[in-house]
Amino acid sequence: MEQQALQRYLDIAVPTPLRRSFHYLSPPDFPANIQPGSRIRVPFRNKKVTGILLGYVDSIATDKHKIKPAEELLDTAPIVPETLCKLCIWAADYYHHPIGEVFAAALPNLLRRGDSPEDLQFVLTARGQETELKPRAHRQRAMIDLLSQNPQGLSRDELGEFSSAIIHSLIDKELVTKEIVSQQPFSHTRTDYQGIQPTGEQNDAIEAINSPGTYLLQGVTGSGKTEVYLRLIERMLDQGLQSLVLVPEIGLTPQTLKRFETRFDVTITVVHSGLTETERLRSWQQARTGQAGIVIGTRSAVFTPFAKPGLIIVDEEHDASFKQHEGFKYSARDLAVLRASWDKTPILLGSATPSLESLHNAISGKYTHLQLRKRPAGIAQETYQVISLKHKEPDTGFSPPLLKLMRQHLDAKGQILIFLNRRGFAPVLLCTKCHWMANCPRCDARMTYHLSSRRLICHHCTSESSVPQHCAQCQSSQLLLLGLGTQRIEEHLKLTFGDVPVLRIDRDSTRRKGSFDKLLDEINRQDPAILIGTQMLAKGHHFSNVTLSVMLEVDSSFYSADYKAMERMGQLILQVGGRSGRSEKPGTVVIQTHFPDQPLLKQLIDEGYNTFADTILSERRDNGLPPYCHQALVRAESTSRRLAMDFLEELEGANNPHVDVFGPFPSSMEKRAGRYRALLMISSQSRQSLHKELKEKILTAESSILGKKLRWSVDIDPIDLF
Ligand code: ADP
Ligand code: ZN
Ligand code: ZN
Numbered sequence: 001m002e003q004q005a006l007q008r009y010l011d012i013a014v015p016t017p018l019r020r021s022f023h024y025l026s027p028p029d030f031p032a033n034i035q036p037g038s039r040i041r042v043p044f045r046n047k048k049v050t051g052i053l054l055g056y057v058d059s060i061a062t063d064k065h066k067i068k069p070a071e072e073l074l075d076t077a078p079i080v081p082e083t084l085c086k087l088c089i090w091a092a093d094y095y096h097h098p099i100g101e102v103f104a105a106a107l108p109n110l111l112r113r114g115d116s117p118e119d120l121q122f123v124l125t126a127r128g129q130e131t132e133l134k135p136r137a138h139r140q141r142a143m144i145d146l147l148s149q150n151p152q153g154l155s156r157d158e159l160g161e162f163s164s165a166i167i168h169s170l171i172d173k174e175l176v177t178k179e180i181v182s183q184q185p186f187s188h189t190r191t192d193y194q195g196i197q198p199t200g201e202q203n204d205a206i207e208a209i210n211s212p213g214t215y216l217l218q219g220v221t222g223s224g225k226t227e228v229y230l231r232l233i234e235r236m237l238d239q240g241l242q243s244l245v246l247v248p249e250i251g252l253t254p255q256t257l258k259r260f261e262t263r264f265d266v267t268i269t270v271v272h273s274g275l276t277e278t279e280r281l282r283s284w285q286q287a288r289t290g291q292a293g294i295v296i297g298t299r300s301a302v303f304t305p306f307a308k309p310g311l312i313i314v315d316e317e318h319d320a321s322f323k324q325h326e327g328f329k330y331s332a333r334d335l336a337v338l339r340a341s342w343d344k345t346p347i348l349l350g351s352a353t354p355s356l357e358s359l360h361n362a363i364s365g366k367y368t369h370l371q372l373r374k375r376p377a378g379i380a381q382e383t384y385q386v387i388s389l390k391h392k393e394p395d396t397g398f399s400p401p402l403l404k405l406m407r408q409h410l411d412a413k414g415q416i417l418i419f420l421n422r423r424g425f426a427p428v429l430l431c432t433k434c435h436w437m438a439n440c441p442r443c444d445a446r447m448t449y450h451l452s453s454r455r456l457i458c459h460h461c462t463s464e465s466s467v468p469q470h471c472a473q474c475q476s477s478q479l480l481l482l483g484l485g486t487q488r489i490e491e492h493l494k495l496t497f498g499d500v501p502v503l504r505i506d507r508d509s510t511r512r513k514g515s516f517d518k519l520l521d522e523i524n525r526q527d528p529a530i531l532i533g534t535q536m537l538a539k540g541h542h543f544s545n546v547t548l549s550v551m552l553e554v555d556s557s558f559y560s561a562d563y564k565a566m567e568r569m570g571q572l573i574l575q576v577g578g579r580s581g582r583s584e585k586p587g588t589v590v591i592q593t594h595f596p597d598q599p600l601l602k603q604l605i606d607e608g609y610n611t612f613a614d615t616i617l618s619e620r621r622d623n624g625l626p627p628y629c630h631q632a633l634v635r636a637e638s639t640s641r642r643l644a645m646d647f648l649e650e651l652e653g654a655n656n657p658h659v660d661v662f663g664p665f666p667s668s669m670e671k672r673a674g675r676y677r678a679l680l681m682i683s684s685q686s687r688q689s690l691h692k693e694l695k696e697k698i699l700t701a702e703s704s705i706l707g708k709k710l711r712w713s714v715d716i717d718p719i720d721l722f
Helices: 082-094 099-106 109-113 138-149 164-172 200-208 225-238 250-263 277-288 299-303 332-343 356-363 400-411 486-496 515-524 555-559 565-577 599-607 609-623 641-649 687-703
Strands: 009-013 022-024 039-044 047-057 120-124 176-180 213-219 242-246 267-271 292-297 309-315 346-351 368-372 383-388 415-419 428-431 448-450 455-457 464-466 479-482 502-505 529-533 546-551 588-593 630-638 659-672 675-684 711-716
Touching (some): 009 099, 047 109, 138 164, 200 225, 213 332, 213 356, 225 242, 292 299, 332 346, 383 599, 400 588, 515 529, 546 565, 588 599, 641 659, 659 687, 675 687
Parallel strands (some): 242 292, 267 292, 383 588
Antiparallel strands (some): 009 022, 039 047, 120 176, 630 675
16 A cells, blocks of 8 residues: 555544543644644544544544544644653553543643643733833733833732733733743752761662662661652752652651752652642643652652653552542552653662562562661660550540550650541440441441531541431430540540640641641640541651550451451551651550450561561462452442442453452442442452453443443452452
């Protein structure tokens, strides 16, 4: 065939929940070789949408005459760099998620709307500089005056006081114009940092990370992992290369940012869900043009484009929040590893308590295993102590020996951290006569009593109701609040230790903007205090005067049906424990439990995380569980219990002998927010077989009539099984 006769079609990712791309004709006014990663406006179901060019195809399955021409090319050069395009295409395939939605998650919204990624600023035109042309209107004149005092131009933010109408009228009169701000790659002056001198172990790690590859940096809490990160980032900056630092929580970005800003002279940009759309686009562009030397961000920052990628760091790599739980269910950590291998850059996974997947990869030699076993000289390691609740259940949550210990630490001017992962006052409202409990009408869950609002709130669907005066079943008025939440502990400790501040840090107490910072300021004043916190407090924070950390309840994980529960509990104990004894004062960690002889708990405390992890890994190997097999879930949810199960039954069984399919079965909390949930588990030792089987199941699901009547989704490498 002759070259010219060959009709090539544009292959475009369109924002739609369909697991495929779409083909369009390239209109005559389009350039011949548009590069993949460029944005193109296309007609789609009576709408115009922004798609991303994936490539070209020579032949199409649909009728040639039905195929529509693309409408407008938005970029002269690809806006999504090659690696990022490749990452999105790979992720859509691996996570079996619609490609258009993957790009939608990866790109700032403003880009999808068709905005330019360039930073624009407003300057006076030559005409605008002629004072006699000043408009009569007062606001327009004020803006011209401001711009003439700032001849270099002002951004839209800096002109915040002026409405868009005023700006546009001045542009229409050709008094003001928009200019693209040119962005320079970051500049960095080499310094010889003399602050902290790395320990031998830190030096070994810094030296070892000198070529592309995946490195697992396992360092006990407070061992100085951050110092290793900083030295490596510095080395990158010296070479003109950028670093990406992924952190698990938005709450940790200010702290990390502060630490990095005092050390480096380059632009550091943050990426997280709290940014405005304009800020998000700006961060994206600063990274893409190379203006930012360092990007710090949560999960979605793994999709940041880089001009000169040098290094990726995933801090607290074991943390479950690197996995997205809704919609496009990707693992930012796993995508980061892949991305680094394509960019041929090193990636460092850091944690005191690595995930068993990463540890397994380190043991098998796939990752380079580096360890910091000791804290730097002068900083003591914490000691662990188990307090048995075997004989008497304390109604307040605090056993007498624990109360005594707390008093000692407060008298020695230390701070105490109490960890309880349950907010509210009490998780159960019980009728003492007939044992009726206040349940959420929309979930298989109890309502939690909240003291501040004096209402019952469901933590799973946010339903609220007033507190009933009488039992709904027997009308008795003898209702009892059972169990402990952070608010109840706060009340109790305020009564018991009236002389010290009791600070509660959970989602309720930090909801208002700035309130978390205020609490942190108070903690950092170092005065004796009791801090009560949920998960929020357990992660990454550095409290130098906490000398006692307490885990009030750990027992639920000992009999959980979730095989990951023990791994998570071990990580949590050491992370909470690691909050104490971060300075010269030694730290103590107390774990209250009804099962002081639980073998894994003993092993964790007596022999350390690696022995504990080895035991769990060998159990997993014996039972054929991850990381010794691969898993995927198909979840269904519907207002009809029957429908969810019937739909999954259509997907039952395996075609491939190397694949096991379990279920369908109801989720452990079957009803949530008014919907019944069920799941089907697919498992195999071969990833390839698993994905092939899953592809077939998805085809069946997509053509199922039942499938159209409910919500279903696929979760690859699930970490939340129930
Ligand atoms: P991690 O991230 O491993 O929990 P950090 O990096 O936060 O630990 O370090 C804990 C503390 O130890 C910090 O206050 C840090 O300044 C200090 N530190 C780190 N490395 C050294 C060192 N080589 N010498 C002295 N102090 C150090
Ligand atoms: Zn009753
Ligand atoms: Zn509910």
